[in-house]
Amino acid sequence: MAEPAVGDPVAWRTIDELAGLVGAYCWVEHRLFEVAGAWASAPVVGEASTDAAEGELRVWCAAAAQRHGALAGRWAQRLPVRAGVDPAELVGPPVGLGPALDELAATRELASGVGALVETVLPWVGGAYGSHLAVASPVSEASVMEVLVDARREGRAEIRGGRALLGRLEGAGTPPRHLGTTFERAFADRAVFPAVRPA
Numbered sequence: 001m002a003e004p005a006v007g008d009p010v011a012w013r014t015i016d017e018l019a020g021l022v023g024a025y026c027w028v029e030h031r032l033f034e035v036a037g038a039w040a041s042a043p044v045v046g047e048a049s050t051d052a053a054e055g056e057l058r059v060w061c062a063a064a065a066q067r068h069g070a071l072a073g074r075w076a077q078r079l080p081v082r083a084g085v086d087p088a089e090l091v092g093p094p095v096g097l098g099p100a101l102d103e104l105a106a107t108r109e110l111a112s113g114v115g116a117l118v119e120t121v122l123p124w125v126g127g128a129y130g131s132h133l134a135v136a137s138p139v140s141e142a143s144v145m146e147v148l149v150d151a152r153r154e155g156r157a158e159i160r161g162g163r164a165l166l167g168r169l170e171g172a173g174t175p176p177r178h179l180g181t182t183f184e185r186a187f188a189d190r191a192v193f194p195a196v197r198p199a
Contacts, residue, residue: 013137019080021132022144023090026075028097028125029068029151032117035105037065039113057110060165064117067154074147111169118162126155 013021040061079087093101104121107113133148 013141015080015082018141018144019090022075022078022080023092024094025129026072026079026091027093028101029072029075030091031093031098031101031105032121032125033065033069033072035101035113036061036068036117038105039110040065042110054110056165056169057114060114060162061110064158064162067158071147071151071154074150078143078147111166114162115166118159118166122155122159122162126152126159129155 040058076087076091079090081087101121104113104116107116129148129152133145133152136145136148138145
């Protein structure tokens with residue numbers, strides 16, 4: 001799946017737009033932490049259910065869970081602090097993405113779930129981060145830009161590692177067709193991360 005295109009640069013972003021983006025990023029990373037963490041402790045079902053494959057997939061998922069949990073924490077630290085606003089209330093699922101990630105979490109064949117993660121979900125999230133980074137203001141969003149840069153770099157490494165692992169597991173890692181369709185629909189909605197303003 002292609003990354004979202006970058007639209008015209010945004011000279012400024014309101015505090016509410018930034019809060020909405022950071023809250024959505026925090027929610028997505030926390031949900032990925034939950035999904036990968038659950039997979040790390042779940043038995044492998046299907047073609048890749050040998051002991052070695054199961055161990056490798058679980059280790060990869062545990063490392064992915066740790067990374068996404070840490071990113072969720074970093075996003076939570078960057079939520080705006082305003083009088084009368086509970087920062088936790090700013091964290092919520094982007095439009096349409098909650099059900100798609102729930103469907104991914106329900107995947108019973110671990111290799112297929114990991115395949116969907118590295119071939120569809122992580123490239124798109126990295127693309128959204130890249131789109132935001134391209135239009136972010138260093139004056140008002142420096143601390144957010146720092147996380148965006150780190151998240152993209154770590155995400156690319158996670159994708160490479162996941163693809164390499166799946167490449168060693170014969171017949172494993174092909175995402176179920178319905179998952180690809182589900183995420184394509186969710187990511188096609190311009191309202192998923194509206195303040196990024198993708199083209």
